Amino acid sequence: MMINTNLVIGCGLSGVVIARLLARSGEKVLVIDRKNHIAGNIYDYKDENEICIHKYGSHIFHTNNENVWQFVKEFTDFNTYMHKVIALIDGIETTIPFNINTLYEVLPQSLASRIEDKLLKNFEYNTRVPILEFQKQNDEDLKFLAKYVYEKVFLHYTTKQWGKSPEEIDNSVTARVPVYISRDDRYFQDKYQGIPLNGYTKMVEKILDHPLIEVKLNTEYNSAEFSDFKRIFCTGSIDEFFNYKYGILPYRSVNFKFETHNCEFYQSNAVVNYPCNYDFTRIHEYKYYLNDRSKKTVIAKEYSQDFKLGKNDRYYPIINEENTKLYEKYKKEIPQNVYFLGRLGDYKYYNMDKAIERAMELFEEIKSNGKS
Numbered sequence: 001m002m003i004n005t006n007l008v009i010g011c012g013l014s015g016v017v018i019a020r021l022l023a024r025s026g027e028k029v030l031v032i033d034r035k036n037h038i039a040g041n042i043y044d045y046k047d048e049n050e051i052c053i054h055k056y057g058s059h060i061f062h063t064n065n066e067n068v069w070q071f072v073k074e075f076t077d078f079n080t081y082m083h084k085v086i087a088l089i090d091g092i093e094t095t096i097p098f099n100i101n102t103l104y105e106v107l108p109q110s111l112a113s114r115i116e117d118k119l120l121k122n123f124e125y126n127t128r129v130p131i132l133e134f135q136k137q138n139d140e141d142l143k144f145l146a147k148y149v150y151e152k153v154f155l156h157y158t159t160k161q162w163g164k165s166p167e168e169i170d171n172s173v174t175a176r177v178p179v180y181i182s183r184d185d186r187y188f189q190d191k192y193q194g195i196p197l198n199g200y201t202k203m204v205e206k207i208l209d210h211p212l213i214e215v216k217l218n219t220e221y222n223s224a225e226f227s228d229f230k231r232i233f234c235t236g237s238i239d240e241f242f243n244y245k246y247g248i249l250p251y252r253s254v255n256f257k258f259e260t261h262n263c264e265f266y267q268s269n270a271v272v273n274y275p276c277n278y279d280f281t282r283i284h285e286y287k288y289y290l291n292d293r294s295k296k297t298v299i300a301k302e303y304s305q306d307f308k309l310g311k312n313d314r315y316y317p318i319i320n321e322e323n324t325k326l327y328e329k330y331k332k333e334i335p336q337n338v339y340f341l342g343r344l345g346d347y348k349y350y351n352m353d354k355a356i357e358r359a360m361e362l363f364e365e366i367k368s369n370g371k372s
């Protein structure tokens with residue numbers, strides 16, 4: 001029937017990128033999604049106050065990959081936004097990742113100055129040191145700082161975010177936010193950063209706007225129909241694809257509590273982290289991203305929780321030995337013309353640029369070995 005058509009399951013970033021690449025090479029693609037909107041978890045929309053809301057939490061595009069940047073630029077312009085994260089530590093609003101500026105903001109000047117000298121003697125300037133690495137020191141002052149940062153920045157935030165302490169989660173997760181031997185207050189150091197000027201949903205709309213791409217929303221996949229397609233690209237979770245026959249792959253989910261406030265600004269920055277206080281991890285204030293003008297402001301308090309089948313959405317794979325083993329067990333059974341990709345499909349904590357890079361690599365792989 002549609003044997004010349006590719007089926008892409010999931011209309012999030014990974015799905016739409018692979019769809020566009022296939023279409024560009026002259027292949028037909030059907031993209032389906034069970035949700036009633038495109039763009040997956042990067043979905044955003046303008047609310048009644050003309051504020052662009054990131055429904056599934058703040059998304060800031062950043063990359064060093066020229067190919068990825070060229071790809072997205074074809075579908076949207078970006079502003080020149082450089083993301084910063086403020087955290088409330090000991091009642092003081094300061095910068096995350098913890099850097100030399102943070103040091104001076106939270107500690108008495110003489111102590112900060114002494115510690116700065118020692119930091120510069122022990123670490124190369126501009127290096128990013130993971131907290132679990134940073135703790136391995138002998139000097140008393142640096143030990144004090146490591147303990148301070150561990151407790152004030154990582155311990156409670158990570159416990160709220162993952163339900164586990166920093167030692168219990170994969171090192172790569174806490175390493176995303178290092179101790180930064182620098183005065184650079186930005187959250188990311190990538191060459192290219194920004195927010196799509198008309199939002200992510202519009203960007204995705206453009207990626208999908210190709211005569212060889214068809215999109216069907218509110219549509220579940222039906223494996224009985226797989227033989228009708230040339231290839232299947234699944235960006236959903238692999239355990240679901242196999243009917244959970246080896247068990248459920250764990251994820252963390254997030255619950256956003258949205259509030260509209262009758263003031264121009266609610267907080268001093270787009271994201272404020274609360275590593276020591278409250279049950280939420282952070283508060284997003286959306287109007288900062290595109291400089292939206294409104295007398296009101298919309299914020300979202302982010303509460304982390306376990307993913308529960310049928311109750312909430314999957315946001316973060318929980319990377320550890322046991323879960324990776326389970327993923328690999330499923331992976332061995334992937335049929336010949338089926339490919340998995342994306343945060344859920346690969347069970348990897350991809351940033352947006354990495355999700356695009358992965359889709360590009362998969363496309364190249366398929367085209368170069370001619371496997372279908």
Ligand code: UDP
Nearest residue numbers: 096153154157158161173174176177273275
């Ligand atoms: N993290 C933390 N305190 C912070 C910010 C981050 O402990 O103030 C840790 C936490 O474990 C988190 C991880 O670093 O899950 C990665 O943070 P990132 O901001 O990259 O998370 P995302 O924005 O992807 O949720």
